Amino acid sequence: MDRRKAKAFGERMEATLNAGALALMTSIGHRTGLFDSMAGMKPSTSHEIADTSGLDERYVREWLGAMVAGDVVEYKPDGRTYRLPDEHAASLTRDAAPGNAAVYLQYIPLLGSVEDQIVECFKSGGGVPYAAFPRFQDVMAEDSGQTVIPALLDHILELVPGLTDSLKQGIDVLDVGCGSGRALNIMAMEYPASRFTGFDLSDEATSAGRRQAKANGVTNLVFEARDVTKLGTPKQYDLITAFDAIHDQAEPASVLGGIADALRDDGVFLMQDIAASSELHENLDNPAGTFLYAISVMHCMTVSLASGGAGLGTMWGEEMARSMLADAGMSRVEVSLLRHDSQNAYYIARK
Ligand SMILES: C[S@@+](CC[C@H](N)C(=O)[O-])C[C@H]1O[C@@H](n2cnc3c(N)ncnc32)[C@H](O)[C@@H]1O
Numbered sequence: 001m002d003r004r005k006a007k008a009f010g011e012r013m014e015a016t017l018n019a020g021a022l023a024l025m026t027s028i029g030h031r032t033g034l035f036d037s038m039a040g041m042k043p044s045t046s047h048e049i050a051d052t053s054g055l056d057e058r059y060v061r062e063w064l065g066a067m068v069a070g071d072v073v074e075y076k077p078d079g080r081t082y083r084l085p086d087e088h089a090a091s092l093t094r095d096a097a098p099g100n101a102a103v104y105l106q107y108i109p110l111l112g113s114v115e116d117q118i119v120e121c122f123k124s125g126g127g128v129p130y131a132a133f134p135r136f137q138d139v140m141a142e143d144s145g146q147t148v149i150p151a152l153l154d155h156i157l158e159l160v161p162g163l164t165d166s167l168k169q170g171i172d173v174l175d176v177g178c179g180s181g182r183a184l185n186i187m188a189m190e191y192p193a194s195r196f197t198g199f200d201l202s203d204e205a206t207s208a209g210r211r212q213a214k215a216n217g218v219t220n221l222v223f224e225a226r227d228v229t230k231l232g233t234p235k236q237y238d239l240i241t242a243f244d245a246i247h248d249q250a251e252p253a254s255v256l257g258g259i260a261d262a263l264r265d266d267g268v269f270l271m272q273d274i275a276a277s278s279e280l281h282e283n284l285d286n287p288a289g290t291f292l293y294a295i296s297v298m299h300c301m302t303v304s305l306a307s308g309g310a311g312l313g314t315m316w317g318e319e320m321a322r323s324m325l326a327d328a329g330m331s332r333v334e335v336s337l338l339r340h341d342s343q344n345a346y347y348i349a350r351k
Contacts, residue, residue: 022070023108025063029092030102034063038073039089043081098146098340106139107291111298118298127306130201133299137205140244141180148243148272149182151340153190159336159346160268163239167191171238174199176228176259177245181209181221188213188221196221197237199228231258238264243272244344247316248300250309256328260351268350269330271321275337275345278317288343318345325349 029035037053038044046064050057064082067073072092074083084092091101110133117128130136148156157163167173170193175184178198188196198221200206206223213221229251240259249255259269274292276283283289296314305311312320318335325333330349337345 018070020108021066022072023105024112025066025070026072026092026102026105027109028063029067030100030106034060035084035089035092035102036094038082038084039086039093039095041083043074043076043079043083045080046082049082098150100146103139103142103146106135106142107295110135110139111295114298114302118302121302121305125305127302127304127309127311128299129306130303133303136299137180137202137208141182141205141208144179144243145182147341147344149186151338152183152186155338155340156270156272156346157187159338160239160270160348163268166238167194170194172236173197173239173241174233174237174262176231176240176242176255177201177249178205178209178223179243179245180205181212181223183241183243184209184221184223185212185216185218188218189216192220194220198223199226199231201225201227228258229254231255231262233258233262235262235264237262238267239270240267241270241272244274246271246273246321247312247314248303249312250304250307252304252310252312253324253327256324256330260329263351265351268348269325271325271347271349272344273321273347274314274316275343276315276317278315278319280315283315283317292343321347 032053032055034049034053034055038049041049041052046061047057049064050060053060064073068075068082072084072088074085075081090096091099093100114128114132117132121127157167167187168191173187173194173196175181175196175198178184178200179202181198184196184198187194198206198209203225206225209223213223229249240263246252246255263269276286276292286292292314301311301313322333325331325347329351332350334348335345336348
């Protein structure tokens with residue numbers, strides 16, 4: 001045994017324990033609004049921070065201990081004051097969106113909440129269904145609220161030549177697996193002459209989308225809680241979008257076939273999905289690789305397997321995606337990467 005290698009690995013595991021703990025504490029800092037309260041506060045005691053945040057001081061003080069030990073918050077022992085430096089607030093507050101890393105760190109406790117069921121699946125197979133992840137739709141909406149929404153009009157739609165002109169003139173658009181419908185709401189407001197539809201399995205998500213549409217005064221947008229496995233809407237749409245919604249399908253081949261069928265002859269399918277190779281060894285330089293395979297085990301693959309599905313997994317990759325798009329009848333495919341979103345690839349597919 002190489003003792004130096006063993007020692008270095010042991011130290012790495014210790015650092016991982018701290019990093020995992022910091023992820024949990026960061027999620028709590030986000031959900032309780034502590035980072036938002038602390039941003040811009042002068043050095044303050046735990047009582048002042050708890051009062052400003054409307055939270056229990058004992059919990060806040062212990063949380064601050066983790067934040068100081070984790071080098072997120074600065075501490076002055078003489079006065080026992082804490083300060084969140086502006087440079088750290090810039091990655092942790094709601095004002096920092098779309099660069100708020102705390103949004104994504106919420107996935108760690110969210111995934112951990114189903115660990116017992118996942119361990120059972122390792123023994124007996126099967127999967128953990130969507131319904132077992134109570135906070136999933138909220139976290140997902142915050143996630144795509146940073147990755148998709150701010151770039152949607154100026155960058156993502158611009159990937160398809162002529163699309164924004166068509167949207168101005170009026171076309172039919174479907175978003176498959178639309179979640180809480182933020183992307184649809186933005187598009188429906190921007191392009192009042194077009195007609196937008198969102199389908200998602202989740203009642204909770206489609207209701208949120210509908211509420212937002214009502215609040216926005218948008219009338220060219222409908223949501224339906226329904227399964228997209230068999231779309232059955234031939235030649236009805238000029239544009240179909242899927243934001244991070246294909247790889248976790250139970251029957252992705254059927255969904256893609258239905259999408260091809262639902263497109264008019266000159267229609268476009270715009271699919272955002274994880275930028276990866278289908279080959280593990282080609283993903284090893286992906287800075288988020290461990291997280292992406294982990295989210296696959298704990299969510300994307302397991303929700304598919306829970307319905308007896310294909311279990312493609314988060315890292316199904318470009319080779320598999322191209323092959324499945326071609327099998328579905330969409331053989332003209334271009335793939336683009338956008339600077340703001342290194343984690344995703346944008347597929348523009350046509351029949
Ligand atoms: C990873 S989330 C993405 C949500 C949304 N597009 C976004 O970017 O925020 C995938 C969504 O697909 C939905 N979904 C999964 N399988 C589905 C199916 N067979 N029919 C309809 N929706 C489905 C889930 O309910 C979930 O909201």
